[in-house]
Amino acid sequence: MIPAPLVAVKSVPRTPNGKVDRSALAASGTQVRTDAPSGPSATQLEQTIIDVWRKNLDIDQFGLTENFFDLGGNSLLLVSVHASLEKILQIALPITALFEFTTVQSLAEHLTGQISAQPSFSEAQQRAQKQRAAFARQRERRIGSTT
Numbered sequence: 001m002i003p004a005p006l007v008a009v010k011s012v013p014r015t016p017n018g019k020v021d022r023s024a025l026a027a028s029g030t031q032v033r034t035d036a037p038s039g040p041s042a043t044q045l046e047q048t049i050i051d052v053w054r055k056n057l058d059i060d061q062f063g064l065t066e067n068f069f070d071l072g073g074n075s076l077l078l079v080s081v082h083a084s085l086e087k088i089l090q091i092a093l094p095i096t097a098l099f100e101f102t103t104v105q106s107l108a109e110h111l112t113g114q115i116s117a118q119p120s121f122s123e124a125q126q127r128a129q130k131q132r133a134a135f136a137r138q139r140e141r142r143i144g145s146t147t
Contacts, residue, residue, distance in 0.1 A: 009025070012025065013025055042064065042104075043108060045089075045108045045111060045112060046064060046104050046105065046108045048085075048088060048089065049085070049104045049107055049108055049111075050062075050064075050104055052081055052084045052085055052088065053068065053071075053073075053081065053104065055084070056073075056077050056080050056081050056084070057071055057072055057073055057077065059071055059072070062104075063104075064103065064104045064105040065103050065104075065105055066103060066104075067102045067103055068081075068098075068102045068103070069102060078095070078098050078099070079095070081098060082095045082098055085098075089111070091111070093111070097110060
């Protein structure tokens with residue numbers, strides 16, 4: 001496992017018996033470098049996904065290209081993320097999409113295509129009419145094959 005934050009130290013502090021002095025290491029005040037998303041570079045949709053992930057994963061910083069499961073996510077947390085995203089974005093999102101698009105960036109790209117491609121009311125009506133016609137043809141075939 002590789003930790004998300006990487007800390008650069010000049011030397012590792014040691015105890016008098018030669019072991020790593022963990023308390024001195026933690027208090028050394030070194031700079032932490034993370035692949036955290038910066039505010040301006042994240043789109044509104046990416047920021048929404050980041051907020052949902054932060055809430056569910058209980059992590060403050062992570063990168064746009066970091067994998068949900070590598071950050072400690074699991075299928076149960078994914079269900080919670082799924083419910084939150086559907087509620088906030090007001091879209092029908094298949095949960096399998098969250099297994100397929102496991103980074104903030106890839107999920108946002110997928111959702112951008114889905115949100116912009118949402119059908120209008122007339123398109124939905126046309127699709128429903130086609131389905132009814134297909135069901136009627138199936139019913140006619142079943143009735144015709146039994147006689």
